[in-house]
Amino acid sequence: MKLTVNGKTYERDLPEDMPLLWVLRDELDLKGTKYGCGVAQCGACTVHLDGSPVRACITPVGTVGDAAVTTIEAISETPQGKALQAAWLELDVMQCGYCQAGQIMSAQALLRDTPKPTDADIDAAMDGNLCRCATYTRIRAAIKTAAGLPATDMREA
Amino acid sequence: MDTLDLSRRHFLSVTLAAGGALAVGLKAHANVDSAPQRLSAFITVAPDNTVTIRARMPEIGQGIKTGLAMIIAEELDADWSKVIVETAPVDEKTFGPQFAGGSMSTPTSYDAMRRAGAAVRAMFVGAASETWSVPAGELTVSKAVVIHARSGRTLTYGQLVARAAGVPAPDLRTVTLKDPRDFRIVGHAHGGVDSPRIVTGRPIFGIDTTVPGMRYAVLARPPVYGARLKSADLDAVKKLPGVTHAFTLHGTGDLHGLRDSVAIVATSWWLAKSARDQLKAEWDDAIGAPHDSAVYRAQAETLLKGKGTAVKTKDDIAAGLARAAKTVEAVYDVPFIPHVTLEPQNCTAAPTKDGGLEIWAPSQTPGGGKSLVASALGIPEDRITVHMVRAGGGFGRRLENDYMLEAAAVAKTANVPVKLLWSREDDVAYDYFRPGHMHALKAGLDADGHIDAYYAHGVTYSRDGKVAQGAGITPHDLPYLVADNFTLEQSTIETTAQTGYLRAPSSNGLAFVHESFLDEIAHAAEKDPLDYRLAMIDHAIAHLPAGDKPGYDLSRARTVLSALRECCGWDGRGGLPKGTALGVATYFSHRGYFAEAAKVRVDADGTWRVLKVWVAGDVGSIIVNPSAARNQVEGSVIDGIGALRQEITFEKGRAAQTNFTEIPMMRMSDAPQVDVHFVQSDNPPTGLGEPALPPVLPAVCNAIFAATGIRVRRLPLLPEALKTA
Ligand code: FES
Numbered sequence: 062m063k064l065t066v067n068g069k070t071y072e073r074d075l076p077e078d079m080p081l082l083w084v085l086r087d088e089l090d091l092k093g094t095k096y097g098c099g100v101a102q103c104g105a106c107t108v109h110l111d112g113s114p115v116r117a118c119i120t121p122v123g124t125v126g127d128a129a130v131t132t133i134e135a136i137s138e139t140p141q142g143k144a145l146q147a148a149w150l151e152l153d154v155m156q157c158g159y160c161q162a163g164q165i166m167s168a169q170a171l172l173r174d175t176p177k178p179t180d181a182d183i184d185a186a187m188d189g190n191l192c193r194c195a196t197y198t199r200i201r202a203a204i205k206t207a208a209g210l211p212a213t214d215m216r217e218a
Numbered sequence: 219m220d221t222l223d224l225s226r227r228h229f230l231s232v233t234l235a236a237g238g239a240l241a242v243g244l245k246a247h248a249n250v251d252s253a254p255q256r257l258s259a260f261i262t263v264a265p266d267n268t269v270t271i272r273a274r275m276p277e278i279g280q281g282i283k284t285g286l287a288m289i290i291a292e293e294l295d296a297d298w299s300k301v302i303v304e305t306a307p308v309d310e311k312t313f314g315p316q317f318a319g320g321s322m323s324t325p326t327s328y329d330a331m332r333r334a335g336a337a338v339r340a341m342f343v344g345a346a347s348e349t350w351s352v353p354a355g356e357l358t359v360s361k362a363v364v365i366h367a368r369s370g371r372t373l374t375y376g377q378l379v380a381r382a383a384g385v386p387a388p389d390l391r392t393v394t395l396k397d398p399r400d401f402r403i404v405g406h407a408h409g410g411v412d413s414p415r416i417v418t419g420r421p422i423f424g425i426d427t428t429v430p431g432m433r434y435a436v437l438a439r440p441p442v443y444g445a446r447l448k449s450a451d452l453d454a455v456k457k458l459p460g461v462t463h464a465f466t467l468h469g470t471g472d473l474h475g476l477r478d479s480v481a482i483v484a485t486s487w488w489l490a491k492s493a494r495d496q497l498k499a500e501w502d503d504a505i506g507a508p509h510d511s512a513v514y515r516a517q518a519e520t521l522l523k524g525k526g527t528a529v530k531t532k533d534d535i536a537a538g539l540a541r542a543a544k545t546v547e548a549v550y551d552v553p554f555i556p557h558v559t560l561e562p563q564n565c566t567a568a569p570t571k572d573g574g575l576e577i578w579a580p581s582q583t584p585g586g587g588k589s590l591v592a593s594a595l596g597i598p599e600d601r602i603t604v605h606m607v608r609a610g611g612g613f614g615r616r617l618e619n620d621y622m623l624e625a626a627a628v629a630k631t632a633n634v635p636v637k638l639l640w641s642r643e644d645d646v647a648y649d650y651f652r653p654g655h656m657h658a659l660k661a662g663l664d665a666d667g668h669i670d671a672y673y674a675h676g677v678t679y680s681r682d683g684k685v686a687q688g689a690g691i692t693p694h695d696l697p698y699l700v701a702d703n704f705t706l707e708q709s710t711i712e713t714t715a716q717t718g719y720l721r722a723p724s725s726n727g728l729a730f731v732h733e734s735f736l737d738e739i740a741h742a743a744e745k746d747p748l749d750y751r752l753a754m755i756d757h758a759i760a761h762l763p764a765g766d767k768p769g770y771d772l773s774r775a776r777t778v779l780s781a782l783r784e785c786c787g788w789d790g791r792g793g794l795p796k797g798t799a800l801g802v803a804t805y806f807s808h809r810g811y812f813a814e815a816a817k818v819r820v821d822a823d824g825t826w827r828v829l830k831v832w833v834a835g836d837v838g839s840i841i842v843n844p845s846a847a848r849n850q851v852e853g854s855v856i857d858g859i860g861a862l863r864q865e866i867t868f869e870k871g872r873a874a875q876t877n878f879t880e881i882p883m884m885r886m887s888d889a890p891q892v893d894v895h896f897v898q899s900d901n902p903p904t905g906l907g908e909p910a911l912p913p914v915l916p917a918v919c920n921a922i923f924a925a926t927g928i929r930v931r932r933l934p935l936l937p938e939a940l941k942t943a
């Protein structure tokens with residue numbers, strides 16, 4: 062089976078139903094993509110297929126086909142990814158950090174499609190990504206910072 | 219737990235290490251006469267001026283790896299931008315207790331880390347003073363450069379390494395510490411030292427561990443707590459793709475020991491887990507039948523009608539209740555809830571040539587894990603090496619080392635290196651849950667509204683006849699401290715479920731109970747609930763003996779409440795729209811004083827949303843890393859709101875919930891704004907992993923009462939309960 066990940070082509074003999082998540086982590090040694098639930102509830106495993114965010118834990122590798130897979134390891138190659146990583150560091154978003162790869166992958170897709178997101182846009186794009194440490198206020202602020210917007214939360218308060 | 223008291227127990231040991239680096243280790247006085255120990259360098263200064271600091275505590279997201287290094291770097295006068303922070307090996311003889319729990323890393327390390335840094339700085343100053351033949355008093359240090367201002371000469375620490383190694387190490391007891399007003403690193407916001415690697419997806423978590431020749435393991439654990447394995451078709455499993463080993467592990471029945479289980483080892487985790495899905499095993503699960511949440515509830519209701527065993531009594535409660543001008547009564551109900559660290563439990567273990575094990579574990583108590591493995595598997599402790607690995611959250615779940623013992627047992631039995639990874643379903647099923655409890659409360663108030671008598675009967679859980687882990691109830695909440703008389707009674711219900719410590723253990727449930735009831739009391743006394751708390755505290759300070767307030771400084775509680783009153787717009791709350799209101803609560807736990815106000819909106823259909831939370835907290839004189847500190851407080855507050863919605867229930871001896879599909883978690887759109895104010899006091903700095911969490915639960919529920927007139931006495935808080943139309 063052929064797989065294109067972060068611009069590199071891999072040839073592997075893999076069961077079709079093996080989720081992409083485990084292919085990335087255990088077969089290709091790309092451990093930035095994380096496992097949190099296996100049932101599309103936490104977003105820790107978010108990667109891009111041809112630029113669209115998907116949950117790698119429920120994506121059988123056999124369905125990936127020719128689609129280009131992008132993971133956190135290569136997201137800095139996009140302007141939004143680079144800006145998000147910088148904002149994440151500037152605002153010191155991380156606590157344990159385990160969810161943050163998935164957060165950045167979802168945020169990158171948001172900013173690419175919606176360069177100036179509102180709070181409602183952020184809620185809609187990011188609600189599938191759990192942060193058990195609850196760094197949500199900083200994730201929101203960092204997305205806005207990366208978008209060049211004031212970091213202030215404009216929701217009813 | 220003991221403080222790492224360097225001054226009494228340790229001295230510095232200085233050597234020149236490979237490459238001419240100055241390596242400073244700590245040695246315990248107790249070991250001076252015994253066989254020489256391996257020196258674990260604590261602070262290393264290389265000739266190229268790089269400073270490496272080893273962080274001695276497990277990092278679980280609380281930011282301690284950065285915080286402790288900042289404290290050392292401050293007194294060392296290092297250049298923070300050039301400091302490398304490494305995780306220390308697990309070696310409690312050298313590094314003192316290595317433990318992430320109870321918000322204790324900062325209080326138990328602050329003074330010791332300062333002294334260690336200051337002592338090394340003094341050695342470099344001594345070396346420069348020798349080199350230039352000038353008095354040490356004429357020298358200053360900035361960013362690892364020693365400066366003699368008068369002559370304009372400078373030398374870097376790197377240049378001084380060889381000579382500094384010859385300077386006698388100062389006595390840690392008497393080394394001069396900085397005036398905190400001169401701090402340049404501590405007290406200033408710094409990003410986490412691992413963060414650049416996190417945002418780029420580097421493999422730094424426990425789950426990312428890879429060792430040569432490693433295989434992947436899963437365990438099939440009992441479907442019902444305490445069930446015994448009758449039979450398993452291991453031969454069939456061994457024939458499945460990728461499976462290299464399948465065998466049984468014998469359970470001990472101990473809360474921290476192995477459970478009866480079937481271990482499956484395969485060439486990938488996915489194949490191991492797929493094989494487990496096909497495993498045919500028979501279990502004797504009769505033990506589970508009576509263990510049902512509905513049964514527990516009925517038992518609790520019956521027990522609450524009677525008397526419990528007295529835990530503690532102060533003075534004459536009966537008389538206090540008899541003479542009361544007003545009595546207030548209520549029953550509160552708190553469910554079991556899970557930890558669900560986002561990184562599920564995991565551990566990697568590899569057999570070593572000498573019959574021991576090398577282990578990589580995201581544990582909050584790695585040293586405890588090592589002892590557990592040694593005793594359970596009969597391996598001498600000195601043949602076990604444990605490496606601390608960054609953990610994707612802890613919250614108290616990783617105070618347990620069950621995953622470490624399982625990985626060790628599988629690696630030892632299969633005699634191959636294995637990474638054991640729990641699925642999320644495993645993680646929920648075998649959590650050490652925060653135990654639930656029910657409380658019957660009664661307060662007798664005098665004519666002025668003072669609490670003359672406070673009665674509480676708590677029904678909690680036992681396991682094997684003893685109060686279950688983390689299920690003990692203590693009379694340390696504010697109402698007990700301000701009441702003239704009180705009685706606390708306790709009864710227990712036997713459970714087979716595993717229970718344990720969840721972030722702010724016991725406080726996370728008791729705060730909801732007692733701070734909500736205190737709100738009820740304030741309303742019954744027709745007082746402003748914030749001012750009522752202030753008045754009760756003043757009454758207690760003036761009239762009650764200090765001996766009744768162990769470790770609880772009521773004046774600090776008063777200060778944070780007053781600070782909160784100023785920042786949360788308390789006096790303007792009358793102008794809020796219908797359905798929106800403020801609620802307040804205060805709590806002391808883990809050495810921290812917190813007062814919080816929540817603004818909550820409740821819609822007619824019962825949907826509730828926390829709009830904003832104001833926090834005033836006192837954790838001592840110094841906030842080591844203000845950025846990490848605020849992050850902890852924001853996270854604690856949002857985590858606490860999430861706890862209002864969660865519940866684990868049991869059906870015939872197993873948890874009914876299995877994954878995030880059934881466990882509501884706080885998400886981006888749920889998270890309110892959090893406004894954090896630290897009140898700095900003249901007290902030693904204390905930790906922030908926990909104390910900001912407990913008060914937010916009652917603050918939200920008290921706001922809901924203010925908004926709707928509905929008193930929340932039972933969790934989880936469901937919209938149905940708040941429907942007004
Ligand atoms: S692991 Fe894929 S969404 Fe949770």
Ligand code: FES
Binds near residue numbers: 159161191193194
């Ligand atoms: S930072 Fe820990 S889960 Fe998000």
